[in-house]
Amino acid sequence: MTMTNNIVTCTTSAQLVAQASVNPQFVTLHNMTKSNNNYIHYGSANAGTANSPHIDPGETLRLELLPGEALFALSDPTGLPLGVLIQRYDG
Numbered sequence: 001m002t003m004t005n006n007i008v009t010c011t012t013s014a015q016l017v018a019q020a021s022v023n024p025q026f027v028t029l030h031n032m033t034k035s036n037n038n039y040i041h042y043g044s045a046n047a048g049t050a051n052s053p054h055i056d057p058g059e060t061l062r063l064e065l066l067p068g069e070a071l072f073a074l075s076d077p078t079g080l081p082l083g084v085l086i087q088r089y090d091g
Contacts, residue, residue, distance in 0.1 A: 001087055007032070008082045010040055010075030014047045017082065018071040023089040027071055028062045030083035031055040040082050042073045049076045 008017050018027045031040045034057050042061075043052035054076075055061050065071060073082055 002090055003085065003087050005083070005085045008073065008084055010073055010078070010080050010082050012049075012074055012076065012078045014043075014045055014072040014074045016045075016070060017042075017073045017084050018065060018086050020068050020070040021065070021088055022067055024067060025065045025089065026062060026087040027065055028060065028083075028085040028087075029055060029073070030060045030085075031057055032081040032083050033057045038075070038077065038080055040073055040075045040080055042071060045070070045072050047072050047074060049074070 038057050039054040041052040041054045
């Protein structure tokens, strides 16, 4: 298993935070901000504030991505830091 970590500065447009892999992978997301009403939304490439779930300030979320699935994120407001930990099966 390969593990990588990164801090992504989100914008108001969906950006790739975990690229698709041929193997399953676990992605842990952490909204690094502590301010009220600073949400990070996540989903597919067409994710937006009106059509995707969000992560509250200080919240951590763990997702399993299946082969071929990528994950995108955006923030409201722009500029929020998102902690990303990716664990990929090497196959």
